[in-house]
Amino acid sequence: MDAEHQPPEGLDATDVEHLRAEILQSPDLPAMPSAYARLLAVMADDRAGPQDLVEVLELDAALAGRILRLANSAFLGVPGKVASLSRAVLLIGWRWVASLALGVTVWSSFTRRGGAPAVALWGHAARVALASRLLGRHLGLRDAEAAFSAGLLHDIGRAALLLRHPDRGDWIASIHGDHDLERERELFGADHATVGFWIATAWGLPDELVDAIALHHDDVIAAEEIDTLAVVRLADRLMHDAERESDGEHDLEARVAPTIEAASPGRSLVEAWPGIVATVREEGRDLEELFAGGA
Numbered sequence: 267m268d269a270e271h272q273p274p275e276g277l278d279a280t281d282v283e284h285l286r287a288e289i290l291q292s293p294d295l296p297a298m299p300s301a302y303a304r305l306l307a308v309m310a311d312d313r314a315g316p317q318d319l320v321e322v323l324e325l326d327a328a329l330a331g332r333i334l335r336l337a338n339s340a341f342l343g344v345p346g347k348v349a350s351l352s353r354a355v356l357l358i359g360w361r362w363v364a365s366l367a368l369g370v371t372v373w374s375s376f377t378r379r380g381g382a383p384a385v386a387l388w389g390h391a392a393r394v395a396l397a398s399r400l401l402g403r404h405l406g407l408r409d410a411e412a413a414f415s416a417g418l419l420h421d422i423g424r425a426a427l428l429l430r431h432p433d434r435g436d437w438i439a440s441i442h443g444d445h446d447l448e449r450e451r452e453l454f455g456a457d458h459a460t461v462g463f464w465i466a467t468a469w470g471l472p473d474e475l476v477d478a479i480a481l482h483h484d485d486v487i488a489a490e491e492i493d494t495l496a497v498v499r500l501a502d503r504l505m506h507d508a509e510r511e512s513d514g515e516h517d518l519e520a521r522v523a524p525t526i527e528a529a530s531p532g533r534s535l536v537e538a539w540p541g542i543v544a545t546v547r548e549e550g551r552d553l554e555e556l557f558a559g560g561a
Contacts (some may be wrong), residue, residue, distance in 0.1 A: 285455045286464050294429040296375030298469040301326040305368050306472065309361075316360040320351045328374075329367055336366065339552065365411040369395060369418025376425035383435030385554075387425055390509065391418050393550040397501035398494075400542045404535060405492045413497045416478035419471075420498055423462025423479065427454055442506050447483060459483050486529045500529045508543050 289295065304322045308314045323330045330351055337344055337354035344357050355363050373391065377384045395417030402410035428438045431454065441450075441458070450457040463480035471479075478498040486500055503525055523536045 281455070289426060289430065289456075289461060290464060290468050292430060294379070295426055295465070296379070299371040299375060301329055302368060302371045302469075305364055305371070309364050309368070310472070316352070316355045319360045319364055320355055323351050323355075323363075323367065326371075329371060332370060333363055333367060336363075361409075361411045362414075365415040365418075368415045372419060372422060373425070376422070376429065380425060380428045380432070381435065383428055383432075383439035384425060386439040387421060387428065389550065389554050390505070391421055392553045393509070393546050394418075394420060394498065394501050394505050396546045396549050396553065397505050397542060398498050400545060401501050401535070402492075402494075402497045404538055404542070405497065407492050407494070407497055409494070412474060413494050413501075416475050416494050416498045417501055419462075419466075419475055420478050420482045420502060421458060421462065422465055423458035423460065426461050426465055427458055430454075442510055457483075486525055496529060500525070504539065504543075505546070508546075 301322065304325070305319075308318050308322055311318070323333055333351060333354055334348065337348035337358060348354050348357060369391070373388050377388055380387070395414045398413040398417035399410045401407075402413040407413055424438055424441065427450070428435050431438070434453070438458075447457040447459065454461075459480055459482065463476065466476040466479045474494045477495045481495060482499050482502050484499065486503055504522055507522060507525070522539055526535050526539065
């Protein structure tokens with residue numbers, strides 16, 4: 267992450283610091299879940315493995331229950347009844363389970379307090395996460411599960427703004443694209459990418475997650491090497507586009523071609539995108555229902 271994250275336009279450094287302190291010290295802002303810190307430590311440890319993850323999950327009964335529901339859901343289609351965490355982690359894959367658990371533990375804190383608008387934000391986050399994983403695989407990203415985690419967390423700044431301004435919840439939950447960032451700055455003094463950056467750095471999240479949260483609205487450009495940020499940025503842009511369309515089919519390839527080709531020149535991904543959207547919509551509904559808005 268760059269040492270300097272540009273403050274919202276029109277605010278000087280003192281204004282920004284006051285606003286940042288106000289948000290981070292707000293009683294409405296959830297503390298980072300303790301399970302999240304333990305999960306991050308497991309994910310960052312090269313020597314860690316499935317049993318280390320199981321031990322972390324066993325410390326949080328609610329989270330363990332979600333993972334077991336996941337293992338027994340149509341979302342993954344695992345055959346037979348899965349009764350233990352060890353078997354769930356073995357069948358699903360421990361890094362995939364950890365990626366799901368990381369995002370859900372954070373969103374559960376927000377959705378418990380934010381009502382229906384927060385659940386709508388969770389739905390978008392789930393779709394971007396699924397799209398990030400599929401795009402990452404298509405583009406040859408080394409760790410598509412990391413892209414999934416980053417996709418789940420990219421809009422935590424929006425959730426924080428919602429808790430701070432519940433009277434504007436419906437508007438915050440319906441944000442589509444870059445033009446709304448300017449309106450956020452006018453209304454709140456900072457946009458959700460900046461607020462998310464403050465929270466992510468205060469929580470000590472890994473750099474690749476901080477980048478995805480802080481920079482996901484930057485221009486989509488071709489990167490020398492496909493990384494988590496590039497994939498999440500592209501997934502968010504494309505899913506905002508898909509969410510604006512009622513059926514997602516009308517001239518889909520032509521509509522998304524400029525965005526995709528800016529990030530990944532060539533027709534391969536343009537042609538694959540309608541299938542990715544269909545998969546995201548199907549799996550996204552299952553994921554949203556499975557975790558009941560992350561709560």
